Amino acid sequence: MQQFLQSVYDLIVETSTNLPADVRRAIRHARTLEDQGTRAALSLSTIAQNIGMAEANVSPICQDTGMPTFIIHCPVGADQITMKRQIREAVAQATKDSKLRTNSVDSLTGENTGDNLGPGTPVIHFEQWERNDIEVKLILKGxxxxxxxxxxxxxxxxxxxxxxxxxxxxxxxxxxxxxxxxxxxxxxxxxxxxxxxxxxxxxxxxxxxxxxxxxxxxxxxxxxxxxxxxxxxxxxxxxxxxxxxxxxxxxxxxxxxxxxxxxxxxxxxxxxxxxAYRRQGVVLDAVTGEIREWSYERGSEVPMENAALDQAAPVEEAPSPAIAAAVQAEAPARQREIVLQTPISEEQIRELKVGDVVIINGTMHTGRDALHKYLMDHDAPVDLSGAAIYHCGPVMSKDQAGNWQVRAAGPTTSIREEPYQGDIIKKFGIRAVIGKGGMGPKTLAALNEHGGVYLNAIGGAAQYYARCFKKVEGVDFMEFGIPEAMWHLETEGFAAIVTMDSHGNSLHADVEKNSLQKLEQFKEPVFI
Ligand SMILES: O=C(O)C[C@H](O)C(=O)O
Ligand code: SF4
Structure with missing residues (x-):
């Protein structure tokens, strides 16, 4: 079993960075179903591009590399204690190499173990079978x-x-x-x-x-x-x-x-x-631990480019005009692309409407759960008036020169900050909140009152956004752990869509209302 550790390491890297072929086919198919030029089509094209970038960079598809969950089938007599130890070693090494984010947090103190090891992490299940090889399956669910x-x-x-x-x-x-x-x-x-x-x-x-x-x-x-x-x-x-x-x-x-x-x-x-449906598996030789085959067809077999669809969104070059074109087709009367340099003024914010595309340049600050809680009753370490705050827990590591580099940095779900966000916007004078999934009525009211905007970025597109961060200007609250720390990032060309504006409009509230109406058509019995 000399090769077992290496094989598990390879499995982790593959799972985190290369989406399998069946998932890629489903996303490719989805792209053909959306009308070109809509926000949905645009998002799928960003997602497709991100999948390609993650594979090429051998970097996480999404910055949240989830709870590593292993299911192992092995013959009777296989040494489960050694396998378990080596799986843990492989997880720690993959974390060190930025293939996994530091994702194991003490539930009471909030302390990040820094290596993805801790009580309950990773999850490892063993099952014996009558075959004489070993299968290790892994899912990274965020x-x-x-x-x-x-x-x-x-x-x-x-x-x-x-x-x-x-x-x-x-x-x-x-x-x-x-x-x-x-x-x-x-x-x-x-x-x-x-x-x-x-x-x-x-x-x-x-x-x-x-x-x-x-x-x-x-x-x-x-x-x-x-x-x-x-x-x-x-x-x-x-x-x-x-x-x-x-x-x-x-x-x-x-x-x-x-x-x-x-x-x-x-x-x-x-x-x-x-x-970002990351699951893969390997069948191993039970004597050497070498990989014999992959359990799911590998992603590299199914490229994400789609000539016909990519033409409509030549994102490689400049994502912003592509987004602008996309939004234009959906709502021609309102399509606009606005470039904003931080700090942003109230006047600039009041101009923005749901559906606009905003390109942010200048300094951006990350902040998520720990920071929002902290800011409720403490001062901020930097001036946040006119600032853009990004709900993001990135994967970070230092390069050879000792400088921090952003390895993966998509948005996190914003609604978790709903209890704090409105107060924090007003207390510090924040103008732009960037995340995904939208926020609720309290935040919407604060955006209206103070003059702020919510920008929705594409969830999971961690490689796509990482390249917008040109330099790490500084970091505060490293004691919160890497994902929760407040990173100050020099940003160029970060594109996102206004989904909540300062005039009381929320695309999220509209979609939720419409989808509830649509759900009601499925009330009548179908399987009787
Ligand atoms: O933790 C994260 O970075 C993202 C999380 O998976 C989320 O979807 O909110
Ligand atoms: S950010 Fe989105 S893509 Fe990434 S783990 Fe969370 S839910 Fe999945």
């Missing part, structure tokens, strides 16, 4: 989409869909609702794994295990096959679309499994995975 997992207990009253009983039709309602409630916050278009039955724990586990299925497989259980097909067809009519911008494609896959339950319980558990 926190934003994990937060959109949901568990239903039937019977229930489902918002928009009414009564859901303990039958296939009740299950159908839960699954449709699960897609609706995620909106764009789990970086749609997503893939859902559904677990029917079990207890609360095994139900979720079953749901997550469904995410190891191939996107193009066919469920051998006829009822479940029908349910999967139904959900794929109809959830895509909810109009949530990529990143919750509206559009034809909300779901890339739906996989349902079933297990027995207790007479008193009936759980339907849903594991929501973002488009």
């Amino acid at each position: 926190g934003g989409c994990e937060n959109k997992n949901i568990q239903y207990s039937l019977p229930a009253e489902i918002p928009g869909l009414g009564k859901a009983g303990r039958d296939l039709d009740g299950i159908r309602k839960c699954v449709m609702h699960s897609v609706y409630q995620a909106q764009g916050q789990g970086c749609s278009a997503g893939v859902i794994g559904v677990g029917i039955g079990g207890d609360r724990t095994t139900g979720y586990e079953l749901a997550k295990h469904q995410l190891f299925r191939k996107l193009d497989d066919v469920n051998p259980n006829e009822d479940l096959r029908k349910l999967e097909d139904y959900v794929m067809e109809n959830a895509n009519k909810l109009g949530i679309g990529t990143m919750g911008f509206g559009g034809q494609v909300t779901l890339l896959g739906c996989k349902v499994g079933v297990m027995n339950r207790l007479p008193a319980s009936f759980f339907v558990s849903v594991a929501y995975n973002c488009w």
Whole structure:
């Protein structure tokens, strides 16, 4: 088993940096379904470009490299203790090499262990089998989409869909609702794994295990096959679309499994995975530990370029005109591209409307959960008047000269900062909040009152955005850990779309309202 550690390391790198072929095909297909020029088409083209960049740079597709979860099948007698130790070593090494973000945080103190090792991380499951080789499968599922997992207990009253009983039709309602409630916050278009039955724990586990299925497989259980097909067809009519911008494609896959339950319980558990659907596996020689084959067709076989579609968005060169063209086609009357240099004035902000594209140059500051909580009752270490604050927990490392470099830096889900954001905007005079998934009424009111704007960046596009950060000007609060620290970044050409403006408009509120209306058309029984 000399090669075991190296093989697991290679698996981690592949999973984090190279999206498998079945997922790439689903995203390619999604691109053909969206009308060119819409925000959804533009987002998918950015996503496609990001996938290509991650592969070429051998760098994380998304900065949130998730909870490393390993499922190992091995022959009777295989040394599980050594395998476990080597998996942990491989995780620590991959973290050191910036292939994984430092993602293991003490739940009580908030301290980051810095190497992805700690109580409960990584997750390692062993299972024996009768074959004489070893299979190691890995999924890297990020926190934003994990937060959109949901568990239903039937019977229930489902918002928009009414009564859901303990039958296939009740299950159908839960699954449709699960897609609706995620909106764009789990970086749609997503893939859902559904677990029917079990207890609360095994139900979720079953749901997550469904995410190891191939996107193009066919469920051998006829009822479940029908349910999967139904959900794929109809959830895509909810109009949530990529990143919750509206559009034809909300779901890339739906996989349902079933297990027995207790007479008193009936759980339907849903594991929501973002488009950055990172799972891969290797079959190893049980004697040497060498990789014999990959469990999923590798991404390199399916390039992400699409000549016809890329033409409409020549992002390689200059993302901004492409975005501008895209928005123009959707809302010709309002299309504008505005370049802003930080610090930004109130006048400049008041000019902006939902749908505008903003290109930010100048200094940008990252800040997420720990910083927002801190700023509520402390001063900021730098002047934030007119500032742009970026909800982002980047992957950072030092180059040979000892300077910090941004390795991956997409947005995080902004709604977590809803309790703080409005107060912080007003207290410090912030003008632009950048993140993904949108924010709520309190923030919208503060944007209106103070003169601020919310900009939605494309979730998961961590390589795409990393290249906009030309230099690290400084960092505060390293004690919060790398993702939570406040990074001051010299920025050039950071493009994002205004989805909440200073006049009370919110694209997120509109899409949520419209999709609830659309959900209501699925109230009538289908499986009886
Ligand atoms: O933690 C992050 O960087 C992002 C997170 O996965 C999210 O989707 O909000
Ligand atoms: S930021 Fe989006 S793409 Fe990345 S892990 Fe979170 S949900 Fe997934």
